Amino acid sequence: MNVEQNLKKIENNIAEVCTRVNRNPEEITIIGVTKYVTIERTEEAFQAGIVDLAENRLEGLLEKQEHLSQEQINWHFIGTLQSRKVKSVIGSIDYLHSLDRLSLAKEINKRTDEVLPCFVQVNVSGEESKQGLDRKDVPDFITALEAYPAIKVIGLMTMAPHVEDEQELRNTFRSLRELRDDMKQKQWAHAPCTYLSMGMSNDYQLAIEEGATHIRIGSNLVGTTETG
Numbered sequence: 499m500n501v502e503q504n505l506k507k508i509e510n511n512i513a514e515v516c517t518r519v520n521r522n523p524e525e526i527t528i529i530g531v532t533k534y535v536t537i538e539r540t541e542e543a544f545q546a547g548i549v550d551l552a553e554n555r556l557e558g559l560l561e562k563q564e565h566l567s568q569e570q571i572n573w574h575f576i577g578t579l580q581s582r583k584v585k586s587v588i589g590s591i592d593y594l595h596s597l598d599r600l601s602l603a604k605e606i607n608k609r610t611d612e613v614l615p616c617f618v619q620v621n622v623s624g625e626e627s628k629q630g631l632d633r634k635d636v637p638d639f640i641t642a643l644e645a646y647p648a649i650k651v652i653g654l655m656t657m658a659p660h661v662e663d664e665q666e667l668r669n670t671f672r673s674l675r676e677l678r679d680d681m682k683q684k685q686w687a688h689a690p691c692t693y694l695s696m697g698m699s700n701d702y703q704l705a706i707e708e709g710a711t712h713i714r715i716g717s718n719l720v721g722t723t724e725t726g
């Protein structure tokens with residue numbers, strides 16, 4: 499399937515879910531995750547209308563950006579970011595989805611005079627293999643981020659566990675939404691916590707039902723190989 503066909507299908511699914519749960523599809527940003535695919539396939543995604551693109555490695559990001567320099571593209575970084583790589587990535591990304599430690603915030607703050615919109619990554623399911631903060635540590639973490647003017651917390655992000663169990667997935671997403679609601683209520687100037695980055699190829703419909711505003715789609719949109 500070409501990206502355009504895949505996108506149509508995803509948009510139809512989003513529309514269907516939104517009708518069901520009474521949400522506006524325009525609230526939902528589809529982020530095309532291009533980490534597995536070639537520059538050509540990434541270009542195809544852009545041509546199909548995807549202006550939000552994500553990579554999880556610095557090398558992949560820079561490689562794609564070299565060939566796709568269009569102004570309207572928003573570049574999202576969704577992988578673990580090592581502090582020593584901050585200086586190479588900081589001028590190149592528009593959003594960071596994986597803020598999970600103060601040392602990273604400090605390094606970002608040191609390397610830029612601009613404000614970087616970030617999602618705080620939360621490990622809702624508590625799996626040891628997962629990146630992100632424990633839910634209980636999130637309020638103190640966000641409070642402490644006020645010390646770094648370069649950081650603006652625009653929302654929370656999570657990766658759901660790899661399970662089929664719909665209820666477990668739903669609980670994960672719901673739990674992040676509740677945490678986001680709590681954080682939003684605090685009305686922090688440095689952390690409006692408006693958005694929820696959650697949902698991938700296998701679970702984005704559930705994530706939208708539970709309030710996702712940014713879904714990160716790789717395999718279902720551009721595929722996992724060079725030809726998709």
Ligand SMILES: *Cc1c(COP(=O)(O)O)cnc(C)c1O
Pocket residue numbers: 531533554576577657698699700714715716717718
């Ligand atoms: C790879 C990746 C995705 C996309 O995964 P798919 O299942 O291929 O849609 C989303 N978010 C993160 C953080 C990823 O690393």
